[in-house]
Amino acid sequence: ERKRCAVAMNAVREPRMIFLDEPTSGLDAHKAFVLLKVLKELAADRAATVVCTIHQPSSDIFGLFDDLHLLLAGRTVFNSQASEAVQHFASAGFPCPRYANPCDYFFMHVLVSPDGRAADESRIKDLASVWSESELQSQRDSEVSAIFKSIQEDRTPASAKMAVSIIPALRASASLQFQLLFNRAFNDLKRNPMSGKAQVGQAVAVAVILALIWFQVGNDQNGVQDRTGVIFFMVADSMMGNVMGVLTTFANERGAVLREQENNMYDTLPYFLSRVFVDVPLKIFCPVLFGTIAYWSVGLKPTADAFLTCLTILVLLALSGNSIGLFLACIFPDVAVALLVAPLIILPVMMFSGFFLNPDSTPVYFKWVEYVSPMKYSFSALAQNEFTGLQFHCTDDQLRSMPLSNGSFVEICPIEHGEAFLEGLNIQESLSIETCCLLLAIEAIVFTILAYVGLLFISSHIRTKSQASTKTNMEST
16 A cells, blocks of 8 residues: 555656656555556656566556566667567567466566576577567667757657647646645544544643642642642643644654655645644644643632633643744754754743743843743743632641731731732733733744744755756756
């Protein structure tokens, strides 16, 4: 199936010339005949030159050949129309039985010694001599000389002009390319467990683990830290999972895509859009599934508005992380390099998310990292969504004694409402929940565009390099 698919992928381009090495090997008689029939139609209807080596062709396949070139120990013993082969070898003393397959007869009785062993030097010289002195050889030499003469005189034979004139310039529209590539990507998603089922399973598994650790956090002082840890874990998992996930899936298929781009099978934009549109539903479903399980299991703010806002932020973060991973997969030629570079990018982004480092403590030369960090925006938005309007209390052992001016002490609760904790996080006033969501959406769009530009640049470079190599080979020939 892979062999037939490989032939089809090259034949669908309707090339002017195609070389095949034993295309029927491993196929049954019927599939081999169908494959050669397609190649015959390509040669007859589209004026393509099809050159192939063949292994044990049937009589039906032999009847499809226009020309036949037989080699014996590197020397030509026949090179003319296939229909002339039987008569030629009959005149050389090797008559083919009436109902025998000519190819079987040639291989078993002509191109071997009488005892069935490899042809000896005498047999090789005799067959090569018969061919070199035949009328067919003289005719073929004359045809080849005429073709080379027309090329040297920069004149195209009339038959070639006719062949070229009947070939219309066919190219699938962008919409058709997108439709076919979308169907292919969708089928790959269904068939490849790592592309779909594994992501869903991962979302459920991580949510369950998170629920087991932080099940129904309270509203005491410990609950402040617990809620903060839950929020950061959700952000970090979503970021890491989406970046690394797309690297391991898209980067692995990029090599095949670039080969298809090199063969000019389709444009870059239809492929890229089909890939993005197939991924988007899964990148929405998994965060929603993860967030739904984790949110209610952990016991975060029990309001519908806060829950829906949390899901929205997680979805935007997943799309942003996916676009960053897509960008890295497109600009690095090797998946191993991309996997090595990804943590070097994610870790600084994580450090400046607002959980480990207060914004006022950020060195001035690293301030720019905050503004490109999707984790910064998602953590800020989720923290505000959870702590705004939330009331906390203290147990007896959580109360803190504070001295008064008169020398007495009073016990107070460190954090009684969520706004007090948000002040400690020192989230910029400009980073409201709506602003953070908008910035996450912008980052997802920008990195997706950058990923497309990177893939377009690489595919264009490969096409240009391939065309230059082909031109050089033609000039040297």
